[in-house]
Amino acid sequence: MSKEKERKIFQLIGLCVVFLIMLVVLLILVLGGYLSGDISAFGRRYNGSRELSEDPAGFWYSVLAWGGFLLVFVSVSVREIVKRVKEIRNS
Numbered sequence: 001m002s003k004e005k006e007r008k009i010f011q012l013i014g015l016c017v018v019f020l021i022m023l024v025v026l027l028i029l030v031l032g033g034y035l036s037g038d039i040s041a042f043g044r045r046y047n048g049s050r051e052l053s054e055d056p057a058g059f060w061y062s063v064l065a066w067g068g069f070l071l072v073f074v075s076v077s078v079r080e081i082v083k084r085v086k087e088i089r090n091s
Contacts, residue, residue, distance in 0.1 A: 005091055012084045019077045026073070030066055 002091075005088060008084065008088045008091065012081065012088065015077075015081060015084060019081070022073070022077075026070065
């Protein structure tokens with residue numbers, strides 16, 4: 001295996017590791033926001049055990065916002081990983 005191909009493989013492994021770390025951090029942030037009550041859950045916001053307000057649209061806005069962000073993040077990352085794998089196969 002040539003040095004160039006080895007370098008590309010290590011870059012691909014690094015890219016996958018960074019992608020997984022970013023995904024875990026993002027999921028921790030979302031879960032933390034959900035558990036703390038900053039992100040509404042099924043239209044209700046909580047402060048500890050006390051319900052603050054009814055907001056049926058708020059839950060769907062947060063689902064759309066976080067879901068859209070995750071979709072863009074995952075699709076861009078996967079596209080870059082696939083591009084690198086094809087590049088390694090062709091070399």
